[in-house]
Amino acid sequence: MLRLLKRRLIAFPIVLFGMSLMTFALTHLVPGDPARLLAGPHASAAQVAELRHQYGFDQSLPAQYATYMGDLAHGDLGMSITTRRPVTEDIAQFFPATIELTVAALLLVALIGLPLGLAAGLLKGRMPDHLIRLLSISAVSMPVFWLGIVLQIIFYEKLAILPASGRIGELSIPPAHVTGFYVLDSLFAGDFAAFGSALAHLVLPAFTLAAGSLAVITRMTRASVVETSEADHLRAARAKGLSNGLVIRRHVVRNALLPVTTVFGLQVGTLLAGSILTEVVFSWPGIGLYAVNAISNLDYTAIMGVTLLISAIYLAVNLVTDLLYLLLDPRIADAQEAMA
Amino acid sequence: MTPEPVLRDDANRGQLIDELLRTPMSRRDALRRGGMAGLALTGMSTLLAACGGGSTASGSGAQQLVMSSGATPVTLDPMTSLDGQSPLLWRCVYETLLEFKGSSTDLEPHLAKAYEYDTKANRLVFHLRDGITFTDGAALDAAAVKLNVERQMAVNQGIAYALAPIKKIETPDASTVVLHTSGYSDGLLDGFASLYGLYLISPKAIQDHKGKDWAQSWLRSNMVGTGPYQLENYALNQQAAFTKHDKYWGGFSGPHFERVVVQYVNDASSERLQLERGTSSVAFFLPDDDVYAMRDEQGVDVLNRPAFTTYYIGLPCHTGPTADKRVRQAISYGFDYDTANKHILNGTATQPHGPLPHTFPGYDASLPRYEYDPDRARKMLADAGHEGGGFELKYIYESGYYWKRPFGELFQANMKDLGITVSTQELSPSTWAAKLQDKSSANEAYGVAWWPSLATPFDFLWTLFATSAQGSSGYNFTYYSNKTFDGLLDQATSEVDKAKRMALYQRCQQIVVDDAPYLYISDVNYLLPMASSLKGAVFNPMYLNVLDPYELHT
Numbered sequence: 001m002l003r004l005l006k007r008r009l010i011a012f013p014i015v016l017f018g019m020s021l022m023t024f025a026l027t028h029l030v031p032g033d034p035a036r037l038l039a040g041p042h043a044s045a046a047q048v049a050e051l052r053h054q055y056g057f058d059q060s061l062p063a064q065y066a067t068y069m070g071d072l073a074h075g076d077l078g079m080s081i082t083t084r085r086p087v088t089e090d091i092a093q094f095f096p097a098t099i100e101l102t103v104a105a106l107l108l109v110a111l112i113g114l115p116l117g118l119a120a121g122l123l124k125g126r127m128p129d130h131l132i133r134l135l136s137i138s139a140v141s142m143p144v145f146w147l148g149i150v151l152q153i154i155f156y157e158k159l160a161i162l163p164a165s166g167r168i169g170e171l172s173i174p175p176a177h178v179t180g181f182y183v184l185d186s187l188f189a190g191d192f193a194a195f196g197s198a199l200a201h202l203v204l205p206a207f208t209l210a211a212g213s214l215a216v217i218t219r220m221t222r223a224s225v226v227e228t229s230e231a232d233h234l235r236a237a238r239a240k241g242l243s244n245g246l247v248i249r250r251h252v253v254r255n256a257l258l259p260v261t262t263v264f265g266l267q268v269g270t271l272l273a274g275s276i277l278t279e280v281v282f283s284w285p286g287i288g289l290y291a292v293n294a295i296s297n298l299d300y301t302a303i304m305g306v307t308l309l310i311s312a313i314y315l316a317v318n319l320v321t322d323l324l325y326l327l328l329d330p331r332i333a334d335a336q337e338a339m340a
Numbered sequence: 341m342t343p344e345p346v347l348r349d350d351a352n353r354g355q356l357i358d359e360l361l362r363t364p365m366s367r368r369d370a371l372r373r374g375g376m377a378g379l380a381l382t383g384m385s386t387l388l389a390a391c392g393g394g395s396t397a398s399g400s401g402a403q404q405l406v407m408s409s410g411a412t413p414v415t416l417d418p419m420t421s422l423d424g425q426s427p428l429l430w431r432c433v434y435e436t437l438l439e440f441k442g443s444s445t446d447l448e449p450h451l452a453k454a455y456e457y458d459t460k461a462n463r464l465v466f467h468l469r470d471g472i473t474f475t476d477g478a479a480l481d482a483a484a485v486k487l488n489v490e491r492q493m494a495v496n497q498g499i500a501y502a503l504a505p506i507k508k509i510e511t512p513d514a515s516t517v518v519l520h521t522s523g524y525s526d527g528l529l530d531g532f533a534s535l536y537g538l539y540l541i542s543p544k545a546i547q548d549h550k551g552k553d554w555a556q557s558w559l560r561s562n563m564v565g566t567g568p569y570q571l572e573n574y575a576l577n578q579q580a581a582f583t584k585h586d587k588y589w590g591g592f593s594g595p596h597f598e599r600v601v602v603q604y605v606n607d608a609s610s611e612r613l614q615l616e617r618g619t620s621s622v623a624f625f626l627p628d629d630d631v632y633a634m635r636d637e638q639g640v641d642v643l644n645r646p647a648f649t650t651y652y653i654g655l656p657c658h659t660g661p662t663a664d665k666r667v668r669q670a671i672s673y674g675f676d677y678d679t680a681n682k683h684i685l686n687g688t689a690t691q692p693h694g695p696l697p698h699t700f701p702g703y704d705a706s707l708p709r710y711e712y713d714p715d716r717a718r719k720m721l722a723d724a725g726h727e728g729g730g731f732e733l734k735y736i737y738e739s740g741y742y743w744k745r746p747f748g749e750l751f752q753a754n755m756k757d758l759g760i761t762v763s764t765q766e767l768s769p770s771t772w773a774a775k776l777q778d779k780s781s782a783n784e785a786y787g788v789a790w791w792p793s794l795a796t797p798f799d800f801l802w803t804l805f806a807t808s809a810q811g812s813s814g815y816n817f818t819y820y821s822n823k824t825f826d827g828l829l830d831q832a833t834s835e836v837d838k839a840k841r842m843a844l845y846q847r848c849q850q851i852v853v854d855d856a857p858y859l860y861i862s863d864v865n866y867l868l869p870m871a872s873s874l875k876g877a878v879f880n881p882m883y884l885n886v887l888d889p890y891e892l893h894t
Contacts, residue, residue, distance in 0.1 A: 032770030033777060036812055038414070040422030044501045045813035051497075083576060084415055084560050093576060149609055157613055164619070165610040167578055170406050170601040174575050283606040285577040292606075293412070293577070296740075298770040 004326070008319045016311060020072070023307045024065050024300075032298040034081050055081055055301075068304065077308075078301035082293055087305035090290060095309065096180020097167060098286035101278070102271045103181075104206035105213065109267065113214045114260070117221020118253065124226050132218060140215035144274060148208040148281035155204060162203055165283040169197040205282040209274055213267040220263045224256040231255070258328055265321025269314045405597040405874075405889055408605045408614055410625035412577050417559040418539035419488075420497040422793065427535050427886050428624065432582045432600055433475075434539035434565035437466055437485070437532045440882045443645070445701055445795035447533055451480060451540060451566065457529060459836045464519040464528070472589045474542035475570040482511035484543040489519070491546055491554050492538055499538060502531035502794055526833045526841060527794035534793050535883050540566060568592075568890040569600055579603045582889075595876075595893035612869075615640060621871040624885055628742045632686045634869045641874075646699045647866035647881040649791045650692065650800075651743060652858035653735070653751060658819035659783045661731045666724035668856040672710040674717035674758045675859050676750060684746045689862035694849045695800050697863040699881070702797035702845045707853050710860070714757050721758060729759025734784040736765050738772035744787035747861070751785070776817035779810065786817065788858075791884055797845040798833045805829075805852050820857035 035052040036043070052058050056067060071078060077087035120132040156164040167182055168174055172194040175185035182198035228234070229252055237247050276288035283289070287306055294302035413426035418434050439450040449455060452466040472480040486509045492500050505528055508520040521528065532538050542564035549558035563571040568590060569582035582600040584592055592598075603620060605611040612630050615623040616637060626634075635642045655662040655671060662668050677691040692698055693707040721729060735751055737744035745766065752762040762785070767775065776782045792799035803809050807826050809816040825848055832844035853860070866879060868887075876891045 030768075030771060031774045032768065033774040033812070034770050036773045036777060037770045038421075038423075039497075040424070043422050043497075047497055047501065048812055082414065084420075085557075090576075149607075152610060152613060157617060160617070164613055164617075165605050165607065166603060167575075170404070170579065170581070170603060170619075173573050173581070174578070279606075281607050281610070283578075283604060283610060285575065285604075289577055289606060296768060298768065 004322065005319075008315075008322075012312075012315055015315060016308060019311045020069070020304065020308060021065075023304050024068070027298065027300050027303050028061055028064075030298065034298045034300065037297055038081050051081075055079060068301070072308075077305040080294070080299055080302040080305075082297045082299045082302065087301050090302065091287065091305055091309060092180075094285060094287045094290045097182075097284060098272065098275050098279070098288060100181040100183065101202070101205055101209060101275055101284060101286060102268070104202050105210035105271050106268065108206055108210040109213045109217050109271075110264075112210075113217035114221055114257075117218040117260075118225055118256075120218065120222040121225025121229065121256070122248065122252075124222075124229075129222075132222070136215040136218045138215075139211045140219075142211060144208055144212070144277040145281050147211055148204070148278060151204045151208060152281075163197075163201050164204075165201075165281075167198065167201050167285060168194060169201070172197045205278050205284050208281070209271055209278040212274065213271055216267065217260065217264060221256065221260050224259050225252060228252050228256040258325070261324055261328060262321055265317055265324070268317045269310075272310060272313060403597065404599040404601065405892060406601045406603060406620045407622040407624065407887070407889075408603045408611050408620040410605060410608055410611050410623070410627075412604050412606075413580075415560045416563050416571070416574065416580075417556060418498065418536075418541070419492045419495055419500075420556060420560070422498060422536050424885055425625070427883070428602060429563075429580050430539055431567070431883070431886050432569040432580075432602075432889055433563040433567045433571060434541065435567045436534075436537045436539055437468075438529065438537075439533050440795065440880050442878060443880050445882060447529055450533075452532075455529075459524050462521045462523060464521060466517045466519075466532075468515040468517070469589065470515060472566050473587060474544070474564050474566050475585050475587075476542050476544050476564050478542045478544040478564075480540065480566055481514045482517045483514070484540065485517045486511050487543045487546060488538060488540050491541070495554050495556060499531050499534065499536045499793070502527055502534075503538065524834055524836045526798050526835070527796045530794040530796065533882075534795070535886065536793050568596070572599070577604055577606075590890065596890055597892060600889045615869055615871065618871065621874045622887060623869045626869060628685070628867075631867045631869055632688075637869075639872050640869050641872045643866070643868040643870060643877060643879060644688065645866050645879045645881070646697070647791070647864060647884065648697045648700050649789060649864045649866065649881075649884070650695065650697050650860070651689070651747070651787065651789050651862035651864060652695070652804075652860055653747065654786050654788050654818040654858050655856075656783045656785065656818060657821070657855075657857050658779065660733070661726060662733070662785075664724055665855055666720060667726060669710075669854075670717045670720035670724065670726075670758070671755070671760070672717075672856045672859050673713045673720065675710075675754050675861070676712045677710075677861055678712065680747060680750055680861050684743060684750065685862060685864065688867060689864040692860055692863040694853045695804065695858065695860055696797060696849065697881075700792070700797070700800075701795060702842055702849075704846050704849055707849055710856070714754075717758055726759075729755070729761075732761045732763070734763050734765065735786065736767055736772060736775065736784045737787045738767055738769040740769060741787065741789065743862075747787050777812040779819055782811075782817055782819065788815070788817070789864075790815070792882070795882055796833075797842075797849070798829065801829055801845065801848050801852070802833075805848075805857065818857040820852075820855065822851060822855060825851045825855075 035055065035057055036048050039048045039051050056064055068078060080087050080090055083090055116132050120129045123129045152164045155162040163169065175182060175189045175191055175194055178185045178188050183195060183202060186194035186198050234247060234251055237251055275286060276291060278284065279286045279288035280292055291306045294306065409425065409428065411425045413429055414421045414423040415426055416429060418430040435451050437450060437452040438447045441448040451469060451472065453469045454467045456465045468480060468482065474480065489506065489509055492503060505521040505523060505525040506519050507522050510518040512518060545564040546555050549555040561574055568585055568588045570585045572581040572583045574580045580602045584598045605614060608627050608630055611623050611626055614620045631642060634640050655668050657663055681689040681691060691709060693705050693709045696703045735748040737748055748764040752764055755762045776786060790800060790804060803815045805816060805820055805825060806814065806829060807821040810819050828844050828848050832841050835841040835844060866881065870877065873894050874892060876893050877887055878891055
């Protein structure tokens with residue numbers, strides 16, 4: 001396990017360096033003048049030139065990259081040209097919103113997807129199984145933006161029980177930053193009105209974001225349960241006289257969850273990436289919406305910052321998933337040791 | 341929202357209690373279920389109560405105004421940007437020395453109680469109102485104005501270009517500011533009143549956070565002004581909330597909102613839904629099609645007023661067949677203006693005589709107008725040596741401007757009738773700008789909109805036509821150049837006599853109509869969907885995409 005950890009930790013900065021180089025090259029290949037865009041149509045040439053100088057766009061590309069990497073080594077991601085703030089400050093503000101949304105979506109995936117998959121697997125070929133599979137296919141087939149709008153129409157316009165967009169209601173003041181999660185921060189502040197508002201605002205975007213992953217996890221769990229249920233050792237366990245409930249708890253669930261863990265880990269990355277569309281539809285002020293604005297304004301530093309952040313998270317989540325895998329199934333660790 | 345959710349909560353509570361009473365259970369079960377039910381009920385009631393209470397557009401007793409915007413602001417610092425979205429927030433907190441009166445371009449004193457512009461002595465004097473304070477307690481006096489002018493010139497962004505003639509500032513007493521200028525410059529006074537004008541920031545805030553950047557890093561997310569509202573909280577890309585400034589010099593005795601919230605709603609359908617449901621009272625930056633559709637919506641009024649916004653199609657004047665003035669004139673006769681204005685823009689625009697909008701100072705209705713006449717266009721093309729067209733042209737437009745694509749398609753169809761092959765391409769805004777700014781690569785036709793920041797024809801004529809405004813220097817991406825025009829424009833902007841100045845601007849317009857570097861297509865009304873219950877909105881076309889919340893009430 002240590003060997004794997006060491007190998008991955010060495011690869012980590014190399015992959016990030018590659019990502020930074022690729023993102024820098026790609027964003028700068030696109031012809032564009034962010035300084036003119038930012039200055040606005042009424043700005044004079046002197047004003048545009050001033051901005052260009054201020055953000056270092058008047059330097060050569062290698063010089064710009066070298067400056068960027070030098071600053072990055074000191075934890076400085078540069079200044080965003082759209083928000084005119086340090087990118088680190090922007091990320092510190094927007095990223096918790098995305099994490100809050102992703103965690104809520106993951107909770108929904110785990111709390112709904114796993115039981116549904118388990119039920120479908122155990123009741124294979126029966127009506128609940130067909131129904132769950134139909135729901136899964138529908139959920140995975142629905143585009144996020146469409147599902148989001150439909151949910152808004154049903155729960156906001158028609159039923160009037162949930163808000164349409166944003167992170168908190170206009171009557172509430174965003175809570176003081178502790179974790180950056182409004183649901184938690186409002187509780188810490190003892191502001192229950194803000195807590196309720198933040199929770200209500202979280203429901204529709206979290207469900208919209210979760211829908212696709214929920215279907216994947218349900219299907220995966222079902223397949224895994226079906227496969228595990230047909231294993232020989234289960235027949236032996238039943239022959240020993242173990243109750244069905246015990247067999248399911250001890251043998252089916254535990255073994256079936258092993259491959260699901262990997263997929264679950266990968267879904268974190270999928271949800272983070274998928275949050276972009278969800279954030280746009282629900283005006284959720286997270287890193288996805290920030291990235292969209294950055295891309296349309298060709299905000300180089302913001303694009304770089306977001307890409308590096310998402311890449312780092314993706315790498316970290318994959319590493320944690322692999323380690324978890326080793327913990328859940330010691331045979332894999334043994335096999336790795338043997339190979340070494 | 342309605343109180344319905346609360347009633348549902350009560351019903352749920354009743355059902356759960358019934359169930360608990362009816363079902364036999366052990367003490368442990370009862371405790372577990374009771375605890376869970378309690379948690380669920382508390383969560384549910386908090387959630388629903390929050391949902392029900394957080395969505396009323398005007399709050400209880402019409403104390404709160406909620407406006408939504410589909411575009412986010414760049415900065416809260418009014419001296420550092422010329423973007424179209426930030427002024428909505430600036431004008432809640434900051435004020436200018438002068439203002440445009442009502443819906444006109446006439447200037448009137450605002451924070452200044454009077455002003456004199458001695459054009460012979462090149463001296464502009466402001467006499468300030470007494471007793472005005474910023475929300476941090478600092479006084480609005482001559483020193484505060486001087487510091488603000490100095491900051492604006494030092495940061496050299498925003499309206500700084502219009503204040504460039506100012507050479508020296510004197511403060512003979514606490515309520516008098518004397519600005520010495522290098523000469524007369526048309527539009528200088530507008531720099532103290534416009535949408536991007538010199539908004540006055542607390543001198544204490546500037547000094548306390550001055551640093552090396554004149555407090556730019558602090559003021560981009562903080563505001564301290566003299567206006568009717570003060571910033572309560574600001575969450576970028578999310579919302580800005582303002583509460584009333586208790587010591588506002590204008591007072592709060594009339595029907596004014598006590599709290600103003602601007603919410604940023606990125607998705608157009610959500611923004612529209614919120615206005616229709618009454619969660620917000622105004623929806624800024626909605627796509628045109630959504631606004632047209634809302635005209636018949638119950639509970640929503642769409643403000644529809646003449647504005648100073650114009651839409652053109654620019655033609656490359658430095659390269660290709662359109663470098664020939666006769667070809668540009670032929671193309672101008674070959675475009676179907678009525679279809680553009682009546683059908684694409686839904687009858688909310690008319691074809692102007694020349695580049696200026698019809699309600700703008702200096703507009704000349706006697707100028708000839710290119711009417712749609714394909715036969716004449718074909719003949720003119722033949723006379724210019726392009727019998728049956730036979731050349732190609734590319735039309736580029738940037739994403740996000742809803743009218744540019746259909747205009748391009750109409751242009752493509754109309755030019756096909758003349759034998760000119762037009763291809764169209766959508767680009768990102770920055771790519772579009774970068775392509776056109778480079779003279780060597782700018783050889784396309786393009787859709788362009790303009791609205792002025794100063795109430796003078798110079799604003800349109802220099803930016804779009806002057807040789808010195810070519811490429812990134814201004815907005816002249818056609819690379820049109822006419823020395824006679826440039827000379828007349830220079831004379832006009834420094835001409836003190838208004839009648840002579842306007843006559844010079846008129847001659848400038850005659851030249852650019854005849855030379856036809858652009859197709860002058862649309863003089864567009866401003867449309868803004870608002871809740872029918874909202875009263876007091878005064879739209880001034882110089883203050884585009886802005887409403888003064890102090891004037892609004894229900």
